[in-house]
Structure formats: C-alpha cells, structure tokens
Amino acid sequence: MSQAVKCLILLAVIALLFVTELIPLAVTATAGAIACGLLGFIPAKTVFSGLSNSTVVLFAGMFIVGAAMFYTGLAQKIGNTVVHFCGSGENSLM
Template identity: 75%
Template sequence: MAPTIKCLIVLAIVALLFITELIPLAITAMSGAIACGLLGFIPAKQVFSGLSDSTVVLFAGMFVVGAAMFHTGLAQKIGISIVRFSGTSENSLMFGIMIVGAGLSSVLSNTGTA
C-alpha cells in the first residue's frame, strides 16, 4: 500500500475520532502525530518538535492562567469590580470593560479575557 493511502487512512481515523470524541481530544491529537511518526510519514525527531516552540509554550501558559481565573472566581470578581468602579451607565461601563480587556489581553488568551 502506498504511503499516501496509509496517511489518508490515518487522517480519516483521526477525523472520525475528533468528530465522535470517543477518546479525549488531546489523546486523539497526540495519537495522530505518534501514528504518523511510527508509520514513517515524518521523522521521529519531528513528531513533537513543533510543541517546543516558545510561542506554543507561551499560548499554553496563557490558557492555564485563563482557565485558572474562571476556576478561582477571579473573573467574577473582576466583573463586579468593573461595574462598581464605572457605574451602570452604558458608556462608562463600556469604557471600563475596554480598559480592563486591553490589560487582560496582554497576558491572557481570548478565553481568559472574555
């Protein structure tokens, strides 16, 4: 069987697992990369080399901080503080949200900022 056909089969299996979510999505993604390395589609050294990039590590850290804000209740406290500080009028509330959103987006992912 040609390597292109094998690669398409792996792609179809991974797509099916992504759609059905029979196993967790992170495991599906990692198993797809591992399968490509084991079947020789890509060199073994390059299977996870993209995860070592500094930008990927930065985004991973931003996701952790954003999720921690929701789990600890900090996001709720920030929202209450914005309403208390800027009042309930539409214009001042929008301005307060824009200022805090600009500050948070410099250190968080979009999930944490939202």
C-alpha cells in the same frame, strides 16, 4: 501499499475519531501525531516540534492562569470591580 495510501487511511481514521468522539479529542490528536511519527510519514524529531515554540508555551501558561482565576473566583471579583468603577452601561465600559 504506498506511503500516501497509508497516510490517507490514517487521516480517515483520525477524522472519524474526531467526528464520533469515541475517545477524547486531545487523545485523538496526540495519538494521530504519534502514529504519523511511528509510521514514518514525518520524521520523529518533528512530531511535537511545533509545541516548543515560545508562543505556544505562553498560551498554555495563559490557559492555566485563566483557569485558576475562574476556579478561585478572582475573575468574577475583577469583573465586578471594573463594572463598579466604570459603570454598567455599554458605552462607559468601552
């Protein structure tokens, strides 16, 4: 069986797992990337090389800070303060 056929089979399995959500989506995506590296479809060095980009790291940090702001209630307090100073109308908030 050629590499292309193996890759298409792996893609079909990953797509099926994405659609059915039998396992969590994050695990499915990570397992798909690891499987591509282990089966030799892509070089092992490049499996997660896209995650080393500084923009990706910045977004990950922003997600963590944003989640912490919602968890502690700081986001609600900031929203209330902005509405208090600017007014509750659409035009004044813009």
